[in-house]
Amino acid sequence: LDLYQDGTIELEVKLTGIVLTGAAPEPPQGYGVEVAPGLWGPNHQHHFCVRLDASVDGIANCVEEINSQLVPEDELDGVHGSAWRFERRVLRSEQEAQRNLNTASARHWRIINRTDEGRHFLSGSTGYRLEPGETAPLLQRPGSPNGRRALFATRNLWVTRYHPNERFPAGDYPNQHSGGAGLPDYAADDETLEDTDLVVWYSFGAHHIVRPEDWPVMPVTRIGFRLRPDGFFAGNPALDLPPSARHCHHQESSGR
Numbered sequence: 001l002d003l004y005q006d007g008t009i010e011l012e013v014k015l016t017g018i019v020l021t022g023a024a025p026e027p028p029q030g031y032g033v034e035v036a037p038g039l040w041g042p043n044h045q046h047h048f049c050v051r052l053d054a055s056v057d058g059i060a061n062c063v064e065e066i067n068s069q070l071v072p073e074d075e076l077d078g079v080h081g082s083a084w085r086f087e088r089r090v091l092r093s094e095q096e097a098q099r100n101l102n103t104a105s106a107r108h109w110r111i112i113n114r115t116d117e118g119r120h121f122l123s124g125s126t127g128y129r130l131e132p133g134e135t136a137p138l139l140q141r142p143g144s145p146n147g148r149r150a151l152f153a154t155r156n157l158w159v160t161r162y163h164p165n166e167r168f169p170a171g172d173y174p175n176q177h178s179g180g181a182g183l184p185d186y187a188a189d190d191e192t193l194e195d196t197d198l199v200v201w202y203s204f205g206a207h208h209i210v211r212p213e214d215w216p217v218m219p220v221t222r223i224g225f226r227l228r229p230d231g232f233f234a235g236n237p238a239l240d241l242p243p244s245a246r247h248c249h250h251q252e253s254s255g256r
């Protein structure tokens, strides 16, 4: 986890280690890749879910979704066809706040404080943007044991009302329930999510079709996401930083 001088918070998951292998003269077609003579690495995925106990300017928060679209042709004033606009929509309840990425509309989310307690520098509400990174869809049959237990990974974004005992996206005992524990259970009562104490859950995954280069030990693959100030500061917060210590030293030693 890194906090940068422009207010960006980045979570980086780094995957490395030794891939599991099987021994066969040839890997089964489509299920794996040969990594060394007679040795193959099977297809697999790595799924993560991060619990973000959000507080933007206090606990009265909302999460909104932002989608961008081309302006319909019949609304166009100009002739260039390049006009596009975004729409923001507050996710109002726990059932509504189960969302997936959509690259076609550059979808992302924003944790906001629109109450009077929030600082309002400009016309918008105070906010922090959840900026997705690379991810992979969960490939498990919905009714299968894994599919029922890993329901958290079927949505990139979940938002739930804060409850101190709701801490684990796959439930307290991920491998020992028959399905539906964790996030689906937390969201089942469909509590409202407007201007209240929220928990934002972000699920993302790494899709691993093994490469020969992942053998005998895998170089690091990175996945993750960023939280970036979006209406949180009145301008670029990195403009008034003091000069670096190295720069100061140089000025002193050169007598300037």
Ligand SMILES: [Cu+2]
Binding pocket: 015, 044, 045, 046, 208
């Ligand atoms: Cu892997």
